[in-house]
């Protein structure tokens with residue numbers, strides 16, 4: 001393997017240690033950061049994420065306000081809980097775990113969250129602010145990607161960043177962040193999707209290649225420019241009879257071939273994943289600091 005491994009776990013741990021000091025300071029001043037977490041139903045992947053988020057909050061001293069609701073919860077009840085969390089002065093961030101069951105509109109719920117507590121950064125007000133380069137909450141996964149680049153000493157400025165995927169939670173906000181006129185941006189950005197006729201034409205031009213397609217082996221080593229930085233956001237299950245669970249997790253980039261061509265690469269698991277939760281915690285701390293500042297005025 002030629003590529004240097006960009007390990008998200010260690011980068012996330014570093015950021016969490018820096019957050020710890022800010023949390024202690026806020027708590028000393030009487031504002032313990034609080035995160036409201038809402039989970040509807042018992043989808044195993046969602047439960048795993050929510051449990052990990054709650055554990056991380058506990059480890060760092062962030063108060064977690066937990067709502068676990070049954071699968072058949074009506075939308076009105078969920079909106080009532082969001083409203084309650086919006087009004088709760090001890091809650092600085094609200095996370096409603098997606099996906100939601102069919103009877104609930106994820107759009108309506110996202111819109112109901114106070115943009116000043118929207119630590120996922122999914123509310124249109126935050127996304128609009130992001131597009132305009134204004135102060136906002138950066139969506140957690142794209143923010144995690146930028147943190148990995150920073151930790152690897154990769155400056156996007158002047159580079160060609162190619163993103164595979166245009167979702168509202170990863171591809172689009174990441175493209176916006178990388179093209180922003182600031183020190184974490186200033187890249188030339190190309191966004192590819194399923195209507196891109198020949199993906200490899202674009203991926204081969206990438207100095208920084210970010211895959212967020214949700215399909216294993218979307219990008220293989222022969223699709224990379226030698227020396228490219230390869231960031232893998234994807235998480236996919238592939239059958240593996242040698243594993244107890246019968247499957248293993250892989251990214252969207254074929255790790256074996258890509259790591260022979262890239263200069264740096266993130267593993268899956270243990271790459272972008274640990275950063276996503278960490279950036280959620282970071283947004284919650286930032287929100288508590290902003291709350292304190294507003295109260296102090």
Ligand code: NAP
Nearest residue numbers: 141165166167170193194212213214233234235272273276
């Ligand atoms: P999504 O909403 O399904 O979007 C996937 C995007 O990839 C779409 O824009 C799609 O194009 C594009 N795409 C799919 N196959 C493609 C192909 N063969 N060639 C080019 N483009 C292709 O997914 P998402 O929510 O952004 O998530 C993407 C992946 O990241 C998933 O595996 C997800 O589990 C993972 N993820 C990980 C984290 C983490 O913390 N590690 C966080 C979020 C997501 P169209 O728009 O044309 O359909």
